[in-house]
Amino acid sequence: MVESRYVVRSTRFQHQKQQSVVSLCSKLANTWVTTTIFIFIIFILLLGASHCRLDMVAINTSTLQVSSIFSKNINKTTIPKIIAKIPLNCTLLNSNMTQTCPSNYPTKFEPAISSSETCPDYFRWIQQDLKVWQETGITRETLERAKPNAHFRIVIKSGRLYVDHYDKAYQTRDVFTIWGILQLLRMYPGQVPDLELLFLCHDRPGIWKKYFRKEDNATWPPPPLFHYCGHRDAYDIVFPDWSFWGWYFVLGESRFQVTSVFTRNTNKSATTTTNIPKIIIKIPLNCTLFHNNTTQTCPSNYPTKFEPAISSSETCPDYFRWIHRDLKVWQKTGITRDTLEKARPHAHFRVVIKSGRLYVHQYEKAFQTRDVFTIWGILQLLRMYPGQIPDLELLFLCHDKPAIWKRDFKKDTWPPPPLFHYCGHRDAYDIVFPDWSFWGWPELNIREWNKLSVALKEGNRRVKWEDRIPYAYWKGNPNVSPLRGELMRCNFSDKYDPMVRLYVQDTWPPPPLFRYCGHRDAYDIVFPDWSFWGWYYVFNRPEVNIKEWKKLSVALQEGNRRVKWKDRIPYAYWKGNPHVSTPIRKELMRCNFSDKYDPMVRLYAQDWRSESRKGFKGSNLEDQCTHRYKIYIEGEAWSVSEKYILSCDSMTLLVKPEFHDFFIRSMVPMKHYWPIRQNSKCGDLKFAVEWGNNNTDKFVLGESRFQVTSVFTRDTNKSTTTITNIPKTIPLNCTLLDNTTTQTCPSNYPTKFEPTISSSETCPGYFRWIQQDLKVWQETGITRETLEKAKPHAHFRVVIKSGRLYVDQYVKSYQTRDVFTIWGILQLLRMYPGQIPDLELLFLCYDKPAIWKRDFNKTRKDTWPPPPLFRYCGHRDAYDIVFPDWSFWGWPEVNIKEWKKLSVALQEGNRRVKWKDRIPYAYWKGNPHVSTPIRKELMRCNFSDNYDPMVRLYAQKFLSHSHMLFQDWRSESKKGFKGSNLEDQCTHRYKIYIEGEAWSVSEKYILSCDSMTLLVKPEFHDFFIRSMVPMKHYWPIRQNSKCGDLKFAVEWGNNNTDKAQVIGRQGSDYIMKDLEMKYVYDYMFYVLQGYGKLMKLDVTVPENAIEVCSETMACPITDGSRLIRQCMDDSLVMSPSVKAACNLPKPYGDYELKRILKRRQSAERKVMKWTDEYWNLRSGK
Incomplete structure (x- = not known):
């Protein structure tokens, strides 16, 4: 058994009073052993990060040590499969001794159930995040390079956790980050390997790829820095953020003290444990701080060995595959001390895991409690997988944006420092790590994810999708980036409704806030400071009240159930802080509605001070599943709000993010969310809401390309295979770019049309003219002889046979009329595969008709019937068959889309x-x-x-x-x-x-x-x-x-x-x-179907005809014909229609047709009469 000699303290904080620590313990105690899935991803991350080449160094006595040991002490023979709890053993209130870590933590992990389930898909990103160090490993030199970026260092050794704090993170980010890691050690005793890690608690990553180049030995590999989010251009290792364990401002100081002791009280002999197979030992918080005046220490009885009762047979979710990608940059070089320390300037803290114990060295306080709950999350990982996390050091950045940009790392700067972060970027090396909010975000009253996800599901059920407000909704802070500022421009006004609702909280009048000092540019009310009555920390004041994630997720599920989707407000909703440093949210707020214009969005600014005074009554996340659409938009960088927004059954309108956290990368647009462009937010949001409100059944039933599956609130007992009839997309298959061969037509086009929705709507009235245009061949049909008489007038012949299209060109038409006419017919075949009969037709691209009635007489057999010729317009004295003109698919010569x-x-x-x-x-x-x-x-x-x-x-x-x-x-x-x-x-x-x-x-x-x-x-x-x-x-x-x-x-x-x-x-x-495009295709469908029925000939492909498909037309087009290719790309039918063609109305009878023409002439004569009377009156007649 490990001796209880590790002290949980920082000499920087020795003057903190007992009550501060008591409050910390009481708040953190509510969040221990949180969501298994997020603990497990931390476990995987730390396991991957442990493959490093560095010598473990002793932590300086001035650093913060968080230690944890797991051991079990129960009688196996009498209590089979009993979970022994390990509550906090707080001895600090009963003596003047320093709180120490108990020695009775379980050291061996013996699960009663071996897991058969596969981790969620985002676990696949872990190896991607760590991939950069796959070849090189993590040496001491590599690791130490992350130190300048880190808030603290964590060392886990022999199942105990040590913290070297470099800088206080904002609020309690570092506290709860360390706390999370401690819970990990309790959850998996003995499973977390000895390791050191450095942790950054800022929002943005710290290890940017630009500073680290593989060919530059001086910078490669990048230092491993743990962080709450990653970025495609950063190497930060993404780690669950602090809020999974809660979000609560702990001490209100520039530094913090992590005080947590885990012990269990049992009278069972440790010698008898060998007789009890696979018993889960509970490890509650062992807070001895309540019983004496000593410093709270880490218990020594943490489990040190992970012995799961259930061996997992399930595969991790797809996003786990990105873990190797994120770590790949260090694959060859490993992470040396030099590499690691290069990340230190970016980090909020360093995490060292050694022998299963976690140590934190805080460099800088992260915003709010990001660092606290990130560390807390790692702690929970150590509790969850004791002895499984290798010894490692990581540096963690708690800012929103990554820090290790690829552009900064070349030959002389390679490898880049490994920096863990909450999100990544395609141009950064930051290692993506789950953000703090998975363990809670107390500053915003967000609970830990396990509870919150349940609450979100409940809130999601309250309003049916079809009953929700049919607008896109966003409420938040537009002042963080230009992206959100641009979004605000999409808001509705008196003149225009973009179908979005974007909100910023009214900030006037200023809130009356008492403060110890004032400023000429501030409205704070000056009040005598606390030192008049002494200097003693009495209680914690929650700046934001977000619950730890386990509680919050339960509340979110409950809130989701309250309102059915169809009963929800049919607008898009956003509520948040628009006042971030980037303008993106401010731009979003411009999309908001006004008296003159309704863009179908509702955007609200969040005022947390006001909410705090009101007891957070208006900011319960589980009460916000009331709109059909919810907007996600980044702030400073990635935003913690992402998972809460996605947890509602509302369709998420996701403004294209620059950053990613650990789970988002495996989510698929039009399956998990609706994508919104950054540079066209207002229009995109309005269209998305319009689309949703016009396709409510498709959305609800999964009958369109949009598949309703929330990764956070999905019912795991239901299989997604029950969602059938999702149309297969058919993108262009351009093989011409890969070789010099001729582009050919693919053979995998669908040949059968299986619509999900049978049409119940009747086609527009102009469809009734189709039979009128074809009536002349009703009796005789169309023979080969009749058809060939139209050839002298035609520009080209089209043959459709077995669903494939062939073209025999006779004369080049003006501009691209022929090109886009043929292109349009090809798109019809893609939209209704297998529905167009075999046929041959001849097409004329001139403006005027060619088959004049005067040239064809029914009494003369040598001229009757007239030849069938398709063209763009008809005439009352001509027999030409009217067809939609080329411009429906674009007219590039005159820039018409x-x-x-x-x-x-x-x-x-x-x-x-x-x-x-x-x-x-x-x-x-x-x-x-x-x-x-x-x-x-x-x-x-x-x-x-x-x-x-x-x-x-x-x-x-x-x-x-x-x-x-x-x-x-x-x-x-x-x-x-x-x-x-x-x-x-x-x-x-x-x-x-x-x-x-x-x-x-x-x-x-x-x-x-x-x-x-x-x-x-x-x-x-024309036809309409x-x-x-x-x-x-x-x-x-x-x-x-x-x-x-x-x-x-x-x-x-x-x-x-x-x-x-x-x-x-x-x-x-x-x-x-x-005249919407679906009706244009339906008109073409019925014209060709009716025409095909008149064919009295064997359809044959002419010798000079060539097969044409979308690939042969679009793929060979070069940049010189940019507008032509753009029109083709824009009009390409990507999948067969989910809906059958509209119902063809009855054709006009002779009497009805005469009546219509008579009514039209009557209206024209009425206007003529008014006009003549007007001019007669003016001329004095």
Whole structure:
């Protein structure tokens, strides 16, 4: 048995009073032996970090020693499989002696149950975090280089823990970090190997990859520094943060004293223990401090040997695989003392584990209790796996951001120092370690994760997803980074609702806070200081009241159950501190709602001082699962709030993080969360909420690409394999980049369409024209002879056979019309695999139709039936089959994006200027130099010095209400199309649509504005215009009276603003709702399906035809055609549709069709009558 000679003290803190330690013991006692899974990850981390090459050195007497020994003393023959508890043995209150560590800690770990479960996936990241030292190991030189970064050093030797404190961490981060490690030693006695580690308690990592290069022997390997979070550009070793054991400000001093003794009281003889197999010995806190005036010491009876009753057969979660990656940088060099000490300038503390005991050397106090609960977590690991953590030293950084950046480590600085940290970065070497909050965050009233996760589940159940507020929600501190500041710009206003709710707490008036001193720039109320009544620490005041994680997780599960998802507020919610050093949260707050605009988010700033005064009644995390969507956004770096936000069943809108903690790296976007871009927060948040509220069933049932699985609140008794029919994504498979061979079409495309949702909606009204367009071949069908007669007019032939597409090109079309038409058909095949019948079709890409009725007579067999020819528009006197035009998939030559993305931008631009605030003129911008005279005639209506076609009743000279501007696309291209963004052109009350050579692509863009469309009577029609109604969706203008009709329309609109606004809105609603991309594909689907049924020929692939697929079209495109590839990437259908095509309505009957045409003519005649009366009145007739 190990002698009880290790002292838990720091000479820096010898003048601290007993009550401080008593309070510490009482607070920490609530959090011992916390969540097994997080203790285990610490165990794995420390086990990995122990493979180092360094000589263990004695800890200076001025350092803080936290020792722990486990032993058992029970009678095996009489009590089979009894868990012996080891409460704290606090002797400090009964004497003037120094509290010592008991000697009766169990030293051997003998679990009654051998584990058969696999660790969660994030355990796989442990080796990744330690991978950097895999080759080199950790030498004394490597380890000591982390010392400048560390707050303390922990030494675990023979199951006992020693602490060398270099710097006090903020609040109790160091205290609870050490405490956590102590609990580990109690949980796994004898399992934690002898080791030394240095710990940093700051938010940011300390060992940045930039300072350590493998080729630089002077810097490589980087020093191992333990930290609460990691960064892709740092080497810090990620460790559970202090808050897993609670978050409580312990002493309020610049230094802290970790006082914890573990003993057990049993009358059983130690000699009889050999007869009791696999008994779990409980090790409660042994606080002797209550019974004497001595210093609390570490018990000597900690178990030193880990003997699990159950050998695990389960595999750790996937994120454990990253552990080796994180440690890889030290694989070859190991971690020498020199390497380790280089991390010291970044560290808040050093952790040394030697012989199963943990020692902490604190260098700097971490923020709040980050260091405390990080150390606490390691302690719990030592308790959980006694004797399993090797002797090691690590340095830990408790800041948010990593410190060991890759850019700083080259040949002469290699290897980088190993620095443990809570998050990592792709450009840093910091070793990612679980953050403190897993053991609790008392400053914010966050309990340890085990309890909190249960509470989150409960809170999650309170509001059903479909009942939650359909907005994205974020509440926090936007003042930590530009990222959150940018997010705040996404907030809603009077003019625009981005579907997010971003909140910052009102800070005025300032809270009345009493303080011992004042400042000219502060509002503190000056009060006599404590020394007037003596200097004695009486009690602890919780600055934030976050419970240790085990308690908090239970509360979170409970809170999650209170509100069902469908009953939750349908907004996005965030509550936090926007006032961090980075502007990211401030930017988020700009996304908040206002009287003029609702972005569908609710963002609130957290005022912890106010919350503390109110007893934290408004900040219980388990009460915040009330919105359907919750926003996660980083602060200074990674934020502890991440796991609490993800614990709700609410869909997490995760603003792309720069940092990672130990578990996030194995989470998958669109499976575990919805990704939000940093540079487009407001729009992305609004769209996410809109999407969620329009796809509530998909979200709830897992019927879309978004799979509802919370890694924190999942029911382990249910298998995720029950979530079926998740569509398989089909990204481009570009093999052309890997070799010089020709790109081929993959063979793994789905061939069967299995929608999850059977459509119950009816297609828009314009679908009824499909049968009308195909009616001419209803009796005869389409024979080979009939089809071939269209060949002289066609640009290309398309053959679809067995779901594959072949193209025989005859003539190159203008620009990329043919390219994007074929691309669109390919996307249809990806969306509805196996649903398009075998067929052949010929396509014409010109503006005007080619199959005129006058050339085909039913009475002449040599001309009948007419050949079927597909094209973009039709005419009442032509037989051409109308098909969606190429621009739905993009028009790169004029910088027009694919329709899905452009329609969102158009809606966004539409909201910028209210209709009544727009310029009261009619607007048109286009090319007047077409072959037909109609647009040149329109130009004569323009304003001049002598005439203003817009009436004004005052002497002010106005610009024309019909701004006719020539569109010079060559000039626009040179200027980067800055003057031709369609979303920036919804600035006039009226917009003119007029045909060019024939129908014009601009039609849908003009109609998309809320502006009232003045539609010059067209000769041609596209596939959707035929169901639009004059005076409901647009204002009709006669061709032979354009100028007068336009002037009257503007006059009427400005005198009937409400009615004009309604017409404009109904027109844009028609385009945005009835012309969404899903309906475009459905229209193509029914046209080709109907056309295929008419085929009376054997579909054959022509000799000159080539097979075409998305890969052969997109993959060969180089940077020189950047816009073309961008349009293709944006419009690529990534997976088969989860929903069947809409239900095709019945075609028009002859009588119904005549009635519709008659109603349209009646409306046009009514407008003509008004116009003529207006001009007759003006002319005096």
